Amino acid sequence: MKVVKASILILLWCSQLICFSAGDPVLQSYEKLPDGLILKIKPAEKGQAQVVKLRVISDNIIQVVSTPQASLSEEESLIVINNEGSTDWQFADDKNTLEINTKTLNVKVSAATGQVSFYDKKGKKLLGELKETNTQGGNYKFVKYFSTDDSEAFYGLGQHQEGIMNYKGYQVDLTQYNSTAVVPFVVSNKSYGILWDNYSITKFGDIRPYKPLSSFQLYDNEGEKGGLTATYGYQNNSKPHVVKSENEIDYEFLSSLSNMPEGYDMSNGKIVWEGKIESDQTGKHTFLMPAAGYVKIWIDGELLLDKWREAWNPGFNIFRKELKAGTKTDIKIEWIPDGGQSFIALRYLPPVAKEMSDKFAFASEGGEQMSYYFVHGEDLDEVISGYRQLTGSAQIMPKWAMGFWQSRERYKTQEEIMTTIKEFRKRHIPIDNIVLDWSYWKQDEWGSQEFDASRFPDPEGMIKSLHDDYNAHFMISVWPKFYEGIDNYKMLNDKGLLYTQNIKNRERDWIGEGYVSTFYDAYNPDARQYFWGLLDKHLFSKGVDAWWLDATEPDILSNSSIEHRKTLMNPTFLGSATDYFNAYSVMNAKGIYEGQRAEAPNQRVFILTRSAFAGLQHYGAATWSGDISGRFDELERQIPAGLNFSLSGLPYWTTDIGGFFVENKYDRPEPKGEALEEWRELNTRWYQYGTFTPLYRSHGQFPYREVFNIAPEDHAAYKSIVYYNKLRYRLMPYIYSLTGQVYHQDYTIMRALVMDFPEGKEVAEIGNQFMFGPALLINPITEYKATTREVYLPKSAGWYDLYSGKFIKGGQHISADAPYERMPIYVKAGSIIPFGPEIEYTTQKPADEITLYVYQGADGEFELYEDENVNYNYEKGKFSTITFKYNEANKSLTIGESKGQFEGMLTERTFKVVPVSQSKAQPLNFNAQPQHTVKYTGKAVTLKLN
Missing domain, CATH: 2.60.40.1180 (Golgi alpha-mannosidase II)
Known part of the structure; x- marks a missing residue:
């Protein structure tokens, strides 16, 4: 090993006229390790790195770790399971730059700052770190900037549903929500990827904090400064409840709904904000609107957003508009909440400053130290292969899982399940899996993992009949949620394996009059073992084939603010909820995967989970896109969401064909006339698309989702849906061969x-x-x-x-x-x-x-x-x-x-x-x-x- 003292290096550098001013970082020493380098630096500013370490994992994978502390942590990664370093590399030291050379990469490290740059063997620069700074990052614990250029495009990062394919120039919020699945792995069209090994809430790209609406100069309808004219009216056009000036639109979470005007009935509401906005900058402004219900936005007369989302599950919308500094521009926002509790907010980012236009960053709220893996490949398949080399291979899914699944929210009785499967077989419509969604337990026994005997008198016999008589498999919904006072709650609580804050808060859910509940701590290995034990005892032993893991964000209390969500899972077994906020789903899946493989080592595990994180693919798990709405514009957003999810290295993904929740015109009490034909066409087009997603499944609330409940046999919708179903099964040799490639060649299907x-x-x-x-x-x-x-x-x-x-x-x-x-x-x-x-x-x-x-x-x-x-x-x-x-x-x-x-x-x-x-x-x-x-x-x- 080689250790060079700071005094020698500084003398050498000064003799070469490479001296540094007092404000620059200074290398104190470096050490060559069998698998890399470690540098110790005296930082110029507090909070900058004192230690930087590079490890050669393989010819095309380099780990970079740094810390503002005096030494690095030895904490094991939750997601990287293959972290063995390579000894097949060369080292060079040309005094001010240290170099690592592999068969495919040249990695240069500034001896003064520890900044790392990556080059291919032809000398083409692929990626370079920029000088450490936190000035653009808000109050993040770790921020790392990189250089980029106009030709670069970015993909991956999990599943986000704003309809964006290329994330270049955008901010991507890596926070788990229902319908947002976070994977901190980004790939570039320059054939590299970055796996950001951090489990806290993170921002990617343009990481500037969004500004509130009040950062504009606002004018009401009368031209008065200070706010927009806000009219809290009703859909029947009766006298408005109140008209006032407002400079914020911020009803994003449960806690903010208390700011609604006193006595205002949201369920029949129609709220309009209008006036003018004036920016102090010229250029493209990016607007972010989390919203539920019906919302329309016009800026300068242009309709930029026309969207609906179910009231209880807002979705994110991003749109852009050129504004001119000092110019008043018309704005109008029309919102119909469409529910007793609904959500909306509006904030924006001003144009990117010129000096930041060629940069992107990762910024994380927590963690022990900054760690990322640079992964290079000849193409994006090789980059994804490198990701799976680090985080684990994706298994070959059981062949039945590649066929059609029928589900609905929900089959309420054993008879409904059996009647449905019988009808499929009677009509000779291919099917392999039928799914039982939540609430098969007694109403007050969520978490019992037991069937309500009054509705499911013989679940074991039902499953056996599905297997033996109808050649179908059976998947069941399992939540990590437990009602206070049931036996399973008491057992887990006595062992300290539950989060307790929601119990202390006495928060009630939405079932009946509401029940107090909490989730188990999936970061605790004992809790994972006990949770699997409950599933094994009550469900797997009865013949259940597969697991549908819902609310794995974890969604302990829907529509809580992020800070409140942290308190509800704080502390985790491993540490603070701030540090471990995003990784719940992968730990939950890991416990079930390992439990079932131990119990039935030669039966392929199959898990479908609502949330995702890096490494999930290693645990027999797939993801669906959450509780989305049943509309054509939502169908359109599924396509880039699924493609970016696949580019994140996770090969198995699906949507609720038809959308989970529907507008009133479709289900009050059922669609008729034009609404019925629109519903049939929506399902037809969604089934056509869903046939060619990795997993092929129908699910949603009323109207019933079986093809024979969508349209009669002689209708074009029925004929088309059945045609593509049968085409999927004809393609099974092709499709199952692709699943083989997923495991054997790290392939990506979609x-x-x-x-x-x-x-x-x-x-x-x-x-x-x-x-x-x-x-x-x-x-x-x-x-x-x-x-x-x-x-x-x-x-x-x-x-x-x-x-x-x-x-x-x-x-x-x-x-x-x-x-x-x-x-x-x-x-x-x-x-x-x-x-x-x-x-x-x-x-x-x-x-x-x-x-x-x-x-x-x-x-x-x-x-x-x-x-x-x-x-x-x-x-x-x-x-x-x-x-x-x-x-x-x-x-x-x-x-x-x-x-x-x-x-x-x-x-x-x-x-x-x-x-x-x-x-x-x-x-x-x-x-x-x-x-x-x-x-x-x-x-x-x-x-x-x-």
């Missing part, structure tokens, strides 16, 4: 165009199209009565219309037909797609006959993957693959040798080969005459295609 088509700005902002695997370009319809949409066909050898087989050149925007029954789907030239037999559940019969559609025009390859479907034997090498290769030059298809083996695998099968070419369009038709029929016995076969 793929933003930026992953596969490095075309710069042309694809950087596209968030309403995506690739489903390597072959299928999916283009959802998100407007009512739309029959066309614009589609960008990326540059490639060309594209084929899936339905007609018609060829279209790439590198162009087209107007694609989108009749009610169909969503535009295109197949990339060079694709090989295996279609299986028609089935009604995923394992009804083996894929002994596969139709291979070969889309000519470019070389192509696809690997068919198979294993035992429901166990972990694939981790022991028990799986098989068959590689298909198409050669465009000689128009030949090779069906490769079968490799690998597992119990029950097919030794013989039939492949029917259907080529599709530019000169010969071949519609998708499973009854079409194949060009070749191959009796395959595991040996390689090469075919000439016409």
Whole structure:
């Protein structure tokens, strides 16, 4: 090891005319470690780093750790499970810069400041830290700025539903909410990622604090300074309750609703704020509005927002507007709360200062020290692979989970569940999983994990019948919530495994007259073990197949302020709620995953959780997008939300097809006339999209969500929904092969165009199209009565219309037909797609006959993957693959040798080969005459295609 004392270094540097002023940081010493470097620096300002450490994890992954304390903490990460450093690297010291060199990276560290810069082997700068400063970061504990440029785009960071694809220039709030899932991993189109190893509330990007509305100069309707004219009226246009001047709109949380005018009835309310705003800066202003109910906003006469969200679950909206300094600009906000308690607020960010326009940052409220991992790759797949190398692989989901799930809020009795599954089988509509949502327990026994016997007289028999008689699986909703006084509460409370503050506050929930409750502390390993024990005893032992983990933000008291939410989970077993606020969901999932694998080691765990965090993919878990509204504009926002979630390294994601909560026109008491037809079309378009998300499930409140309750058999909605359901099952060989790649090659199923088509700005902002695997370009319809949409066909050898087989050149925007029954789907030239037999559940019969559609025009390859479907034997090498290769030059298809083996695998099968070419369009038709029929016995076969 090499230690260089500060006096020697300073003398050496001064002899080279590299001396530092008294205000600059000064290196005291550095030490070369087997896996990296550690630098000790005398900071110029209090709060800056005294110690900086770099560790080489692999050729393409570097960890950077720093602390303003005198020494680093040895605390283990909650999310990084593979932290072993590498010894295969080289070191260089050119006096003022220390260098780490791996096979793919050159990392330079300023000896004076500890600032780190990352370069590829060609010398191209990928990322560079900037001088430490907290002036732009508010009261954050850790802030780290990085440089960027106009060509860069940022993705990932979990699931956010403002409708934004590229986060460059925006602030991303990494705070867990219902419908916001936080993953502190960002990827750049420059093929690197940053895993920010911190569990506290964090901001990414433009981290400046949002300003309140009062920071504008405000004018009311009469031109008086000081506020907007606020009219608290009613929807029936009766005399307003009150008209007054207001300079803030801040009804964001339960605590702020007390500021409503006394005696005002929100349930029938209509509030209008209007007047003028005047900024002291010229440029693009960014507005943030958390809102529920109906809201419209006009600035300078332009309608910038027209949205509805259920009153009890506000969503975030971001919009931008150019303003001119010193110019009065008209503003009008119209809000119909649409509920007895509803929420709204408005704040903004002024234009970014010129000196900050080429910077982005991470800023966190808490933590022991600053730690992040820089991950590089040749493409974004390699970057995501690096993330999973750190945080754990994503398992292969049980095959049944890739089929269709039916759910609703909620099946209230055993009879309703059985009647539903019987109807699916009677109609021959494919289904693999039926889901029981919350409140299957007695009303006053939330947390008992026991069925109410009056409504579910024989749950064990019900589950057995689902398995044996109907070939269906059963998932159940499980909350980390316990009512005060029930047996499970007493047991956990006696052991100190519950959060206690909500009990002390006597806060009541929304059931009946309300019950006092709290959550268990998932950060406590004993609490996780006991929680699993309850699930095992009362549910898993009865045959439950999978777990639906709700409210895992944790949502102990909905719509509480963030500070109040912290008090409700404070302290955690590991430390303060400030330090550990965001990671609850991954700890909760970890306990169930580890518990079930110990109890049933060869049954694949399946978890669906409402919240997410880095590392969740390692625990057999997927995420859904929360309690979203049933509207076309909400459907539109799901697409970039899901794509960014996938780019965060978590491959399994889904939405409530149809949206969870609906407007009154759909459910009071049920839709009729135009509302009914709009409801049917909304579901049709959502089912079309949902067919090509990683997990395919319908869920929501009334109206009932089963296809036969949406429309009759002769209706276009019914026909379309069933068509895509059956297409999903025909595609099962393709889809299950992708799940195999998720584990074996760290693949991503639902793929933003930026992953596969490095075309710069042309694809950087596209968030309403995506690739489903390597072959299928999916283009959802998100407007009512739309029959066309614009589609960008990326540059490639060309594209084929899936339905007609018609060829279209790439590198162009087209107007694609989108009749009610169909969503535009295109197949990339060079694709090989295996279609299986028609089935009604995923394992009804083996894929002994596969139709291979070969889309000519470019070389192509696809690997068919198979294993035992429901166990972990694939981790022991028990799986098989068959590689298909198409050669465009000689128009030949090779069906490769079968490799690998597992119990029950097919030794013989039939492949029917259907080529599709530019000169010969071949519609998708499973009854079409194949060009070749191959009796395959595991040996390689090469075919000439016409």
